[in-house]
Amino acid sequence: MISPLATSIPQNAQPVLCEAELVAVLVSISNNTPHILTLEHGHSFPSGPLMVEHRSLQKGMRNWVEHQTGLKLGHTEQLYTFADPLHGHGHQRVQISYMAFIRQNCDHSLAERSIYDYFPWEDRRDATSCPLLHTIATRLKQWAADNMQLWQRCTTVFGLENHVWNDELSLQRYELLWEAGLVPESSWQNGAHLPGLSMHRDYRRILATALSRMRAKIRYTPAVFDLLPRQFTLLQLQQAMEALAGRAMHKQNFRRLVQQQKLVSRTEEYDSPPQGRPAQLYQFAPETAEHCYLAGAKLPLPAIS
Amino acid sequence: MISPLATSIPQNAQPVLCEAELVAVLVSISNNTPHILTLEHGHSFPSGPLMVEHRSLQKGMRNWVEHQTGLKLGHTEQLYTFADPLHGHGHQRVQISYMAFIRQNCDHSLAERSIYDYFPWEDRRDATSCPLLHTIATRLKQWAADNMQLWQRCTTVFGLENHVWNDELSLQRYELLWEAGLVPESSWQNGAHLPGLSMHRDYRRILATALSRMRAKIRYTPAVFDLLPRQFTLLQLQQAMEALAGRAMHKQNFRRLVQQQKLVSRTEEYDSPPQGRPAQLYQFAPETAEHCYLAGAKLPLPAIS
DNA sequence: CTATATATACTCAATAAGAGCATATATAGC
DNA sequence: GCTATATATGCTCTTATTGAGTATATATAG
Numbered sequence: 001m002i003s004p005l006a007t008s009i010p011q012n013a014q015p016v017l018c019e020a021e022l023v024a025v026l027v028s029i030s031n032n033t034p035h036i037l038t039l040e041h042g043h044s045f046p047s048g049p050l051m052v053e054h055r056s057l058q059k060g061m062r063n064w065v066e067h068q069t070g071l072k073l074g075h076t077e078q079l080y081t082f083a084d085p086l087h088g089h090g091h092q093r094v095q096i097s098y099m100a101f102i103r104q105n106c107d108h109s110l111a112e113r114s115i116y117d118y119f120p121w122e123d124r125r126d127a128t129s130c131p132l133l134h135t136i137a138t139r140l141k142q143w144a145a146d147n148m149q150l151w152q153r154c155t156t157v158f159g160l161e162n163h164v165w166n167d168e169l170s171l172q173r174y175e176l177l178w179e180a181g182l183v184p185e186s187s188w189q190n191g192a193h194l195p196g197l198s199m200h201r202d203y204r205r206i207l208a209t210a211l212s213r214m215r216a217k218i219r220y221t222p223a224v225f226d227l228l229p230r231q232f233t234l235l236q237l238q239q240a241m242e243a244l245a246g247r248a249m250h251k252q253n254f255r256r257l258v259q260q261q262k263l264v265s266r267t268e269e270y271d272s273p274p275q276g277r278p279a280q281l282y283q284f285a286p287e288t289a290e291h292c293y294l295a296g297a298k299l300p301l302p303a304i305s
Numbered sequence: 306m307i308s309p310l311a312t313s314i315p316q317n318a319q320p321v322l323c324e325a326e327l328v329a330v331l332v333s334i335s336n337n338t339p340h341i342l343t344l345e346h347g348h349s350f351p352s353g354p355l356m357v358e359h360r361s362l363q364k365g366m367r368n369w370v371e372h373q374t375g376l377k378l379g380h381t382e383q384l385y386t387f388a389d390p391l392h393g394h395g396h397q398r399v400q401i402s403y404m405a406f407i408r409q410n411c412d413h414s415l416a417e418r419s420i421y422d423y424f425p426w427e428d429r430r431d432a433t434s435c436p437l438l439h440t441i442a443t444r445l446k447q448w449a450a451d452n453m454q455l456w457q458r459c460t461t462v463f464g465l466e467n468h469v470w471n472d473e474l475s476l477q478r479y480e481l482l483w484e485a486g487l488v489p490e491s492s493w494q495n496g497a498h499l500p501g502l503s504m505h506r507d508y509r510r511i512l513a514t515a516l517s518r519m520r521a522k523i524r525y526t527p528a529v530f531d532l533l534p535r536q537f538t539l540l541q542l543q544q545a546m547e548a549l550a551g552r553a554m555h556k557q558n559f560r561r562l563v564q565q566q567k568l569v570s571r572t573e574e575y576d577s578p579p580q581g582r583p584a585q586l587y588q589f590a591p592e593t594a595e596h597c598y599l600a601g602a603k604l605p606l607p608a609i610s
Numbered sequence: 611c612t613a614t615a616t617a618t619a620c621t622c623a624a625t626a627a628g629a630g631c632a633t634a635t636a637t638a639g640c
Numbered sequence: 641g642c643t644a645t646a647t648a649t650g651c652t653c654t655t656a657t658t659g660a661g662t663a664t665a666t667a668t669a670g
Contacts, residue, residue: 016357017322020388020399050388050397052321057388057399081386081401083325083355083362092355094325094362094399096386152592235616253659255618276616277666287457290468540647558628560649565626581647582635 018083018092020050022061023203025079025099025210026071028112029227032239033123034214035112036207037102042113043200050096061098074101074226077217079209082202095202099210101226116246118197118207122170125248133158136182136194143180167245168215174208218244222263222292225284233271233279234258241294249295257295262288323388323397325355327366328508330384330404330515331376333417334532337544338428339519340417341512342407347418348505355401366403379406379531382522384514387507400507404515406531421551423502423512427475430553438463441487441499448485472550473520479513523549527568527597530589538576538584539563546599554600562600567593 024046026037039046046065054060058076065071079097086093116123121132137160144151157172159165177183177194184198185205198204218224224240232240238254258264265285270278329351331342344351351370359365363381370376384402391398421428426437442465449456462477464470482488482499489503490510503509523529529545537545543559563569570590575583 016325016355017396018325018355018399020321020323020325020397050321050323050399052390052395052397054388054397055390057386060388078385080383081362083359083365085357085360090357091322092325092357092359094323094355094401096399233617250659250661252618252620252661256658273616273667275614275668277618277668279617291471538648555628555630557630557649557651562627578636578647580637580645582637582649584648 016091018094019086021047021093021095022050022057022064023047023095023097023206024061024065025097025207026065026073026102027099027115027210027214027227028102028104029240029243030104030112032243034115034211034243036115036210038111038113040200042111042117042197044203045097045206047095057096058098061096061100065100071102074103075217075221075223076100077213079206079213082206084202095206097206097209099213101214101223103226103229113197115207115211118199118204119170119174119211120196121173121194122167122211123246124165124167125242125246132195136177139182139194140176140180143182165247167247168212170215171205171208171212174205178205214244215246219295220292222284222286222289222294224294231267231269231281231283233281234264235279237264237282245295257293261290261293263292263294321396323399324391326352326398326400327355327362327369328352328400328402328511329366329370330402330512331370331378331407332404332420332515332519332532333407333409334545334548335409335417337548339420339516339548341420341515343416343418345505347416347422347502349508350402350511352400362401363403366401366405370405376407379408380522380526380528381405382518384511384518387511389507400511402511402514404518406519406528408531408534418502420512420516423504423509424475424479424516425501426478426499427472427516428551429470429472430547430551437500441482444487444499445481445485448487470552472552473517475520476510476513476517479510483510519549520551524600525597527589527591527594529599536572536574536586536588538586539569540584542569542587550600562598566596566598568597568599 026046028035028037037046038044046069048060048064050057050060054063058078062073062076066073077099079099081097082095083092084095121129121136123129124133136158137154140154140158141151144154154176155161155163157166157169157176174183178186180186181188181191182194183196183204184193186193199207214223218241224237224244227244228236228240234255235251237258238249238251241254242248262285264282265288267281267283269281271281272278331351333340333342342351343349351374353365353369355362355365359368363383367378367381371378382404384404386402387400388397389400426434426441428434429438441463442459445459445463446456449459459481460466460468462471462474462481479488483491485491486493486496487499488501488509489498491498504512519528523546529542529549532549533541533545539560540556542563543554543556546559547553567590569587570593572586572588574586576586577583
């Protein structure tokens with residue numbers, strides 16, 4: 001019963017001291033598009049060092065963000081922890097990244113940027129992204145050349161050649177483009193790279209992680225409701241889902257999905273659109289909702305996919 | 306366009322130095338039950354400090370584990386990063402936890418322990434856990450008393466009162482039991498606590514995270530195949546899924562699910578059981594599998610649920 | 611009154627999931 | 641050889657769920 005592990009890992013080895021940095025990806029929706037709050041002209045995220053007095057990592061992050069900007073954070077989750085070795089300094093830097101949703105109600109002029117400014121190929125709500133995707137397919141094919149396994153990976157991840165587009169694979173797509181040298185962050189790339197804003201350090205990778213994670217989360221949890229105003233129309237809810245997923249959905253089926261589960265309850269109020277029939281305002285109803293299933297493994301896509 | 310964040314977060318603040326520890330939850334299946342490799346009589350996990358020469362956190366963890374125990378790691382993923390403030394020392398300790406699957410083929414006597422020794426209520430493959438769950442329900446009801454919202458949370462998380470049991474909520478269940486003072490780790494608890502082994506520090510919480518994460522992962526990814534031998538029968542595959550999910554499944558429907566997706570390909574060989582018809586041996590077939598859907602949002606549960 | 615934009619109800623076919631029956635192929639014991 | 645037993649595997653049938661579309665209601669702008 002004595003494990004060889006007990007002696008093989010030097011628990012008494014001198015630990016290396018490192019800096020810990022808390023990075024916050026703050027997501028909101030405006031103009032039917034997911035946005036993030038950025039610093040340094042869109043090149044970096046709000047962040048702050050872990051302090052001794054922080055009782056937990058998440059509280060430390062909330063401290064930095066909430067206490068100093070007045071923003072109330074909704075659904076919050078840890079994304080990923082990276083290390084980047086600071087050669088020459090003799091220690092490492094550990095970056096712990098978080099994603100948090102904020103309700104779009106305030107009008108202070110924060111430096112908002114559309115997530116799709118960084119990943120134009122991820123917004124497939126209409127056909128405008130098709131030429132770009134075609135370019136990507138061509139460039140990837142050149143790169144993968146006769147490496148069948150690599151090309152197989154490309155087709156799966158980008159939904160090429162009768163594969164379906166999986167919106168949750170945004171991180172894998174970014175990594176593939178990085179490996180192929182099609183983004184400016186790839187150190188060795190020399191030719192023309194794809195459109196899309198870049199960021200400092202690993203930050204665009206963190207953003208891709210966030211996009212992937214939020215797309216996964218909104219399917220099975222009521223996290224979207226933290227991005228919407230307290231009262232919303234079903235169309236607003238659908239458009240928020242579409243904005244995050246990057247896909248258009250079938251209207252009637254989406255409504256059926258939401259209402260069957262008693263996820264929302266109607267209020268007495270109505271929305272007054274510039275044109276068209278006024279829509280009933282709804283609110284999230286956690287009491288009556290047994291489970292939350294805003295979209296399954298397959299999104300309720302519209303007819304002309 | 307100038308963000309108030311730019312000045313509100315002191316990027317130039319002196320970062321606090323901290324220790325970074327890499328913690329590994331190594332999962333395997335033996336005797337149709339998920340097991341983990343432990344140290345210190347089941348009270349802790351293999352772990353090692355982050356070193357300057359580690360090029361990434363995951364590589365650091367693999368280094369500690371693979372290089373020193375000879376174990377080959379399969380599906381690996383980062384779980385969560387915790388901080389625990391080391392008061393008095395003036396710095397923090399950051400723990401970065403990983404989960405990795407290992408194939409059960411080696412016979413070296415590692416200190417294996419069943420995951421369900423730590424969470425007996427999580428194994429619901431047969432009716433033996435029912436009395437325990439009944440006890441939990443009673444104790445939770447006493448604790449929640451007349452706090453309706455709290456009791457609502459209990460029923461949802463533990464599948465009480467016509468709610469369904471969600472196997473992925475193991476972390477939430479552990480946290481609820483912790484809050485209710487029903488596990489020995491709850492510092493204030495004084496009375497009798499529930500059966501189940503405990504661990505040092507936050508380690509049982511990490512294990513609950515791992516259980517939750519692996520249950521989520523096996524549904525949509527081919528991760529289970531990293532726990533099985535290269536060749537396996539469909540029953541073995543099903544039993545591995547059942548072991549991880551903690552639920553029994555409907556045999557014929559499970560087979561249909563697997564075979565429809567061309568997830569596996571049959572080999573020429575057969576398994577020779579002590580009794581019964583020999584079963585065809587299969588192997589994982591990533592080439593023909595378009596997607597992996599070993600169980601949906603709902604598991605293919607058997608008739609007598 | 612018309613064009614337009616939205617909201618909402620309802621239908622129908624295709625697919626997937628839940629549950630069970632039937633049959634095939636082996637071993638162990640008599 | 642026959643029977644009990646245990647597993648493997650094929651097939652059916654019913655019931656939900658999903659995809660896709662039609663039809664109708666209610667508002668505004670001109």
